[in-house]
Amino acid sequence: MAIIEQKIEENYALYNGDALEVLPTLPDASVDLSVYSPPFATDSGGCLYHYSSSDRDLSNCRDYKEFFTHYEFFVRELFRLTKPGRMSCVHCMDVPSGNSGCDSYADFPGDIIRLHEKCGFRQASPRITIWKEPLTVRNRTLTKALAHKSVVDDSCDCCVAGADYLLIFRRKGVNAVPVTHERGLTRYYGERKIPHDLLRYRKWKGSQIENRYSHWIWRQYASSVWDDIRGNTGTKAEGVLKYKEARDAEDEKHVHPLQLDVISRAIELWANPGETLIDPFGGVGSTAFAAVRAERKAISIELKPSYYLQSVKNMAHCSPDIEDEEQTSMEFATK
Numbered sequence: 176m177a178i179i180e181q182k183i184e185e186n187y188a189l190y191n192g193d194a195l196e197v198l199p200t201l202p203d204a205s206v207d208l209s210v211y212s213p214p215f216a217t218d219s220g221g222c223l224y225h226y227s228s229s230d231r232d233l234s235n236c237r238d239y240k241e242f243f244t245h246y247e248f249f250v251r252e253l254f255r256l257t258k259p260g261r262m263s264c265v266h267c268m269d270v271p272s273g274n275s276g277c278d279s280y281a282d283f284p285g286d287i288i289r290l291h292e293k294c295g296f297r298q299a300s301p302r303i304t305i306w307k308e309p310l311t312v313r314n315r316t317l318t319k320a321l322a323h324k325s326v327v328d329d330s331c332d333c334c335v336a337g338a339d340y341l342l343i344f345r346r347k348g349v350n351a352v353p354v355t356h357e358r359g360l361t362r363y364y365g366e367r368k369i370p371h372d373l374l375r376y377r378k379w380k381g382s383q384i385e386n387r388y389s390h391w392i393w394r395q396y397a398s399s400v401w402d403d404i405r406g407n408t409g410t411k412a413e414g415v416l417k418y419k420e421a422r423d424a425e426d427e428k429h430v431h432p433l434q435l436d437v438i439s440r441a442i443e444l445w446a447n448p449g450e451t452l453i454d455p456f457g458g459v460g461s462t463a464f465a466a467v468r469a470e471r472k473a474i475s476i477e478l479k480p481s482y483y484l485q486s487v488k489n490m491a492h493c494s495p496d497i498e499d500e501e502q503t504s505m506e507f508a509t510k
């Protein structure tokens with residue numbers, strides 16, 4: 176099977192195929208950063224979402240144990256591909272056993288951490304909590320335990336709207352090329368308005384101690400709770416790539432792409448311009464899009480043909496210029 180279709184351009188490569196067949200064809204220590212969402216396994220069996228009927232699809236594993244047996248092959252490949260001292264970022268959540276209205280939750284993030292440690296990675300940061308506005312979650316997922324009715328009928332059956340997490344792992348070893356920001360952080364990816372009086376420090380050439388613009392951005396990124404991710408805060412901002420067209424007839428639920436703000440922050444912090452990112456569960460191409468937009472290179476592997484084709488379309492609209500336009504038209508808070 177290996178590669179069914181591919182699109183190779185100067186700054187990116189999109190593959191339609193099973194990542195477990197494509198990853199082994201890539202050279203050791205050839206990747207600077209990975210950012211991805213695996214399918215989310217539930218301890219009641221299977222995964223929260225099923226993307227296709229293919230038995231190569233990790234979301235079709237029969238149970239939690241089998242999921243981790245297969246996922247381990249991916250993590251071991253990512254370890255081999257990652258340069259020493261560099262990062263792998265995994266987006267995940269606490270996964271419910273179902274939607275009966277009285278469910279239990281698996282510590283999926285904890286099990287991902289233990290798997291990475293087993294494979295030679297080390298957790299490089301406390302986990303980042305990505306806040307999601309409860310009503311938006313309820314409307315999107317129809318989680319029974321989130322309905323106000325649950326509080327009225329029997330609040331023992333209610334639960335909070337789960338956050339997402341971004342787990343940051345470092346491959347053991349010395350980082351040969353530091354990721355530097357000579358003029359501090361120049362790009363803010365998020366929903367807050369940057370205070371107007373900081374604008375004059377953008378791309379500050381002087382001492383970085385004085386760079387209040389960069390310090391402001393860093394305070395947002397250094398928070399253990401990212402509550403300003405576009406698409407998660409209940410405002411109209413979608414914050415994700417186009418995906419609805421990628422749905423096909425067999426879908427019970429369709430992919431919900433990873434927020435571009437989340438990916439872009441990881442790229443800004445853990446990859447230099449020109450370096451290479453990989454997403455082995457590429458979906459509609461969110462990681463590749465954010466990478467190329469930020470002048471990095473990307474490899475995206477996706478099993479499902481309709482998602483792969485959507486990633487090809489999404490990448491056709493991607494160029495580093497979009498980044499500049501977006502950042503210069505960014506809203507600033509008035510004094």
Ligand SMILES: C[S@@+](CC[C@H](N)C(=O)[O-])C[C@H]1O[C@@H](n2cnc3c(N)ncnc32)[C@H](O)[C@@H]1O
Nearest residue numbers: 193194212226232233432433456458459461478
């Ligand atoms: C959580 S989704 C990723 C969504 C993606 N982050 C985005 O923004 O579009 C997981 C993806 O993994 C894909 N997948 C599952 N098993 C795979 C495999 N063996 N090789 C490649 N992709 C796979 C699914 O088809 C699905 O698109």
